[in-house]
Amino acid sequence: MFDFAPAPEATKPAIYAELCEAAEAITAGEPDAVANMANVAALLGEFVADCNWAGFYRMVEGELVLGPFCGRPACIRIPVGRGVCGAAVAEGRSQLVEDVHAFPGHIACDARSRSELVVPVLRDGVVVAVIDLDSPTPARFDAEDRAGIEALAALLADRI
Numbered sequence: 001m002f003d004f005a006p007a008p009e010a011t012k013p014a015i016y017a018e019l020c021e022a023a024e025a026i027t028a029g030e031p032d033a034v035a036n037m038a039n040v041a042a043l044l045g046e047f048v049a050d051c052n053w054a055g056f057y058r059m060v061e062g063e064l065v066l067g068p069f070c071g072r073p074a075c076i077r078i079p080v081g082r083g084v085c086g087a088a089v090a091e092g093r094s095q096l097v098e099d100v101h102a103f104p105g106h107i108a109c110d111a112r113s114r115s116e117l118v119v120p121v122l123r124d125g126v127v128v129a130v131i132d133l134d135s136p137t138p139a140r141f142d143a144e145d146r147a148g149i150e151a152l153a154a155l156l157a158d159r160i
Contacts, residue, residue: 016047
């Protein structure tokens with residue numbers, strides 16, 4: 001079995017490189033999208049510090065539907081264009097939100113969340129899912145986090 005964990009002294013770019021390597025190893029050759037999302041959600045929980053929610057929403061019949069995650073129970077369905085996740089789908093680009101309370105239409109599934117990073121997973125230019133990270137710390141996520149999760153999303157495009 002795998003024992004994935006980042007090195008304690010690793011920089012953010014190194015952590016995300018290790019996360020992508022772990023995701024590559026654990027999803028390679030596995031055709032089941034839910035199994036792959038579940039394992040990657042667990043990896044996100046191990047690799048990305050200071051998160052109170054990490055996981056996936058899947059595009060199903062024109063709306064986001066909750067997928068595998070680590071954290072407290074979450075909203076099950078999110079319309080495209082609503083909240084940070086819906087904005088990522090509508091705009092087809094990552095959303096890095098330093099203060100979720102200042103984001104118009106933010107959906108508060110967990111009142112403890114203060115910042116959020118949502119990255120769309122694109123297959124042939126179409127959003128098939130989003131990777132969603134929430135933190136109880138304001139401005140927790142930055143450009144290095146966005147780049148790292150975008151690399152993970154690109155890796156997973158044909159695996160979920």
